[in-house]
Amino acid sequence: MKRASRLLPLLLAGCSGWQSALDPRGPSAQDLHGLFWLFTITCTVIWLAVMLVLLAALLRRPPATKGAAEAAGRRSARVVGGAVAATVLVVAGLTFASYLATRAISSDQPEALVIRLRGYQWWWEVTYPHEQPDQTLLTANEIHIPTGRPVRIELAAADVIHSFWVPNLTGKQDMIPGRSNSLVFTAEKPGTYRAQCAEFCGLQHAHMALHVVAEPPEAFERWRTAQLAEAPAPEDAEEEEGRRVLESKACAACHTVRGTEAAGNLGPDLTHVASRRFIAAGMLPTTRGSLAAWVADPQSIKPGNNMPMVSLTADELQAVSAYLTRLR
Amino acid sequence: MKPWHAALLSLLLLAGCKRETRQARLDPAVAEAMDSVATLPIGINGRPPPVLLAMGEPYRSNAYQLSQGKRLYAWFNCQGCHTDGGGGSAPALMDGWWRYGPDAVSIFLSIRDGRPNGMPAFRERLTTEQIWQLTGYLQSLGATSSTAATPGRNDSMQTRPGENRVPSMSRLPSPHEGGP
Numbered sequence: 001m002k003r004a005s006r007l008l009p010l011l012l013a014g015c016s017g018w019q020s021a022l023d024p025r026g027p028s029a030q031d032l033h034g035l036f037w038l039f040t041i042t043c044t045v046i047w048l049a050v051m052l053v054l055l056a057a058l059l060r061r062p063p064a065t066k067g068a069a070e071a072a073g074r075r076s077a078r079v080v081g082g083a084v085a086a087t088v089l090v091v092a093g094l095t096f097a098s099y100l101a102t103r104a105i106s107s108d109q110p111e112a113l114v115i116r117l118r119g120y121q122w123w124w125e126v127t128y129p130h131e132q133p134d135q136t137l138l139t140a141n142e143i144h145i146p147t148g149r150p151v152r153i154e155l156a157a158a159d160v161i162h163s164f165w166v167p168n169l170t171g172k173q174d175m176i177p178g179r180s181n182s183l184v185f186t187a188e189k190p191g192t193y194r195a196q197c198a199e200f201c202g203l204q205h206a207h208m209a210l211h212v213v214a215e216p217p218e219a220f221e222r223w224r225t226a227q228l229a230e231a232p233a234p235e236d237a238e239e240e241e242g243r244r245v246l247e248s249k250a251c252a253a254c255h256t257v258r259g260t261e262a263a264g265n266l267g268p269d270l271t272h273v274a275s276r277r278f279i280a281a282g283m284l285p286t287t288r289g290s291l292a293a294w295v296a297d298p299q300s301i302k303p304g305n306n307m308p309m310v311s312l313t314a315d316e317l318q319a320v321s322a323y324l325t326r327l328r
Numbered sequence: 329m330k331p332w333h334a335a336l337l338s339l340l341l342l343a344g345c346k347r348e349t350r351q352a353r354l355d356p357a358v359a360e361a362m363d364s365v366a367t368l369p370i371g372i373n374g375r376p377p378p379v380l381l382a383m384g385e386p387y388r389s390n391a392y393q394l395s396q397g398k399r400l401y402a403w404f405n406c407q408g409c410h411t412d413g414g415g416g417s418a419p420a421l422m423d424g425w426w427r428y429g430p431d432a433v434s435i436f437l438s439i440r441d442g443r444p445n446g447m448p449a450f451r452e453r454l455t456t457e458q459i460w461q462l463t464g465y466l467q468s469l470g471a472t473s474s475t476a477a478t479p480g481r482n483d484s485m486q487t488r489p490g491e492n493r494v495p496s497m498s499r500l501p502s503p504h505e506g507g508p
Contacts, residue, residue: 177483253404253453266403299353306399308455311359 019194021167025214028105028170028185035101042090053079105170109150109184115143116154119162119175121201122208122305123268123281128224137227138256140268142276144213146220147187155181163199166212172198187214192277203304209282230259231271231327241316242323250310251320257327267307274328280305292321348477350392354457358383363456365433371441374433380460387464388432394479394491397465400458404450412487413469418446422469430470435463 017023024033063069116127128137145151155164157175165172170185187193197208215223234240243260246252252262258271273279274286280302284290296317298307312320354362358379367374380387387393401407409418419427428434428443439459442449450459465479468491478491 248452250453250455297353303352304350305352308458309354309356309359310455311356 018192019167019196023168025189025191025193026169026185026187029168031101031104032171035097038097039094042094046090105185107184109152112150112152112184113146114152114154115145116156117143117164117175117210119155119157119159119164119197119201119208121159122197122204122302124208124210125158125268135228137224138269139227139272139276141209141278141281142211142213144215144220144223145187146217147190147214149217150184150186153183153185155183160201161199162197162201162208164195164210165198166193166195166210168193169212169214174199187212190215190219194282204302207281207283207302209278211277211282213277227272227275231257233259234323234326236322238319239323239326242319242321242326245312245316245320246323249312249316250308254307270324270327272327274325288321288325291324292317295320295324348391351386351390359456362460365436367433367437371437372428372434373431374437376431376433380432387460388467389475389477391477391479393461394465394468394477396458397461397463397468398479398491400454400462401465404454404462406462409446414487421466424470424472426470430467432463432467435466436460439463 021029021032021036024030063072114129116129118125118127124141126139126141126143128139130136143153153164153173155173155175156179157177159177161177162175163172164175164183166185168191169187170183173181173183175181191214193212193214195210195212197205197210199205201208213223234243243257246255246257247261252260252264254264254267255270256263256265258269262270274291276286278284279286279290280294280298283302284294294301294307295310295312297309298305299309361379362377364377365374387397409416410421413422414420415423419425424430426434428438436459438447439454439462440449440451440456454462468475468478
């Protein structure tokens with residue numbers, strides 16, 4: 001028991017953090033959080049009551065006389081009748097609470113910031129549409145949102161069904177090929193929240209994560225402007241060589257680095273890859289070492305993904321990792 | 329049926345649950361060896377790399393590898409010229425007639441090094457393994473006899489019989505009969 005009481009705070013610590021529905025950071029998540037506790041507490045109380053009644057029934061002595069048996073029969077009829085009425089009331093109440101919460105989180109907001117999210121095996125393509133095509137921003141695996149403003153995420157999938165879930169901000173919504181879903185939510189506090197694909201989508205489903213960075217509106221605009229710029233130019237001979245390798249090898253067949261000859265559209269856009277917190281959909285923190293490890297042997301890190309192992313010499317690998325680190 | 333018969337039968341059935349192996353990662357040395365094809369000086373026909381035989385020709389017989397080939401066919405816009413195998417501004421790939429020969433090495437070389445009159449070289453755009461995956465898929469397109477392994481089905485409508493319906497033609501018309 002002593003050990004259990006020491007373990008309890010540890011378990012509770014798992015309920016807060018950057019990927020937890022029990023640590024809500026926006027109104028939608030707050031509604032769901034309320035619903036979660038309402039259901040948990042109601043069901044716990046009902047379970048305890050049922051257990052108490054069961055215990056009483058087990059310990060009850062059989063009635064001694066005929067009169068006592070009749071009285072007991074009338075009492076149990078009242079108890080059963082009361083329980084049926086309570087069940088109807090509780091189910092109706094919970095249904096109504098669930099309806100209210102669902103209505104609150106599915107309301108559309110006309111002035112919301114629109115972000116298009118497209119799921120691939122196993123990464124996320126992110127588009128910030130704009131009426132001017134040159135202001136439309138394409139990136140991957142990390143979305144930035146301004147705090148205090150509703151965001152509408154338009155969800156689509158390229159290959160199989162995925163599902164978008166940021167527990168701290170809102171509930172799940174599926175991404176289905178050939179169908180467009182959307183989800184509106186608001187982040188109230190700045191922070192980085194982890195989202196996870198919540199629909200089994202193949203071998204690397206567990207390694208399909210997305211990071212949602214909520215920041216004040218001014219910081220968001222700064223980020224957007226920086227991301228719209230072309231890739232930074234190489235600053236030394238090694239980075240220059242890295243760009244040459246990236247343009248001339250198979251990298252350019254699938255990836256885009258705006259401002260260079262690499263213009264493939266099959267893999268994530270790499271124009272500002274080093275500005276993102278993680279690479280390979282949340283697998284590794286962005287460092288020069290992990291970028292090099294990923295390019296050198298993607299199939300050992302994330303077996304089955306669509307990035308092939310491109311044969312590079314050690315010098316070429318060094319140069320490419322130096323150039324990718326420059327792409328902030 | 330005696331109980332031990334049933335037990336034996338279920339053991340046999342269990343053996344059928346073995347899944348096809350998917351090899352996602354290729355050893356770099358094997359990948360390099362797969363690039364060395366011995367060919368005739370005119371760039372057609374030749375000996376496939378011995379390592380392919382040693383691996384059991386996975387690019388012909390493994391459904392995962394065939395599916396990868398099919399994905400690359402779409403990704404690298406092969407249908408831009410060859411359409412879904414029926415041919416367009418480039419030769420058809422499913423009529424059983426091959427300008428540079430039907431063998432794997434000739435197809436591999438066509439993709440890797442390109443061919444005159446428009447076929448680009450994909451040497452610096454695809455890895456050797458990917459070229460072999462495409463080669464295996466193309467061979468399944470033009471196959472005249474069916475095999476046990478096929479790539480996944482299309483999500484959209486098929487413009488030709490599915491790969492799992494091979495052979496797409498029961499018999500090729502010869503040139504005397506008005507064939508190509």
